[in-house]
Amino acid sequence: xxxxxxxxxxxxxxxxxxxxxxxxxxxxxxxxxxxxxxxxxxxxxxxxxxxxxxxxxxxxxxxxxxxxxxxxxxxxxxxxxxxxxxxxxxxxxxxxxxxxxxxxxxxxxxxxxxxxxxxxxxxxxxxxxxxxxxxxxxxxxx
Numbered sequence: 001x002x003x004x005x006x007x008x009x010x011x012x013x014x015x016x017x018x019x020x021x022x023x024x025x026x027x028x029x030x031x032x033x034x035x036x037x038x039x040x041x042x043x044x045x046x047x048x049x050x051x052x053x054x055x056x057x058x059x060x061x062x063x064x065x066x067x068x069x070x071x072x073x074x075x076x077x078x079x080x081x082x083x084x085x086x087x088x089x090x091x092x093x094x095x096x097x098x099x100x101x102x103x104x105x106x107x108x109x110x111x112x113x114x115x116x117x118x119x120x121x122x123x124x125x126x127x128x129x130x131x132x133x134x135x136x137x138x139x140x141x142x
Contacts, residue, residue, distance in 0.1 A: 001064050003037045005075050009053040009060070010035075024048050054078055096124075 010020050021031040024045050033039040041049065050060040054077045063075045083097040096106060104126070106112070111127035 002040065002061050003035050005060055005063055006049065007035050009049075009055065009075060013053060020049075020052075023052060 017028045017031050021028045050057040055075045059075050083100040086094045115123045
């Protein structure tokens, strides 16, 4: 996964092997070995690469785009997530994936607000989070 993520992220950001190697202080040959899986960078270079690409180190090293839940998408930027696909039930209900519930601390009984923008889609936010956001906006307006 690491080597595939490295290649995909390097190409997505438009870096040549020479350019990226220079940014992390290695030779092009060393970077090529990372991309072929012949060797792995040390932890400091892994962190530097993750920072250059704007992804978490965990996703950089472990993200598997072939995982069914990732829908074939590449490594997401920091703070962005692909939680997989959910099926809409007869009455419009969905099950929020466990990873999303954990990251956003969603528990049974929490109130969620569903927002919509016909051009961009649907968003779900915890009611408390929205109320806090609206209060902060009101204070700025005053």
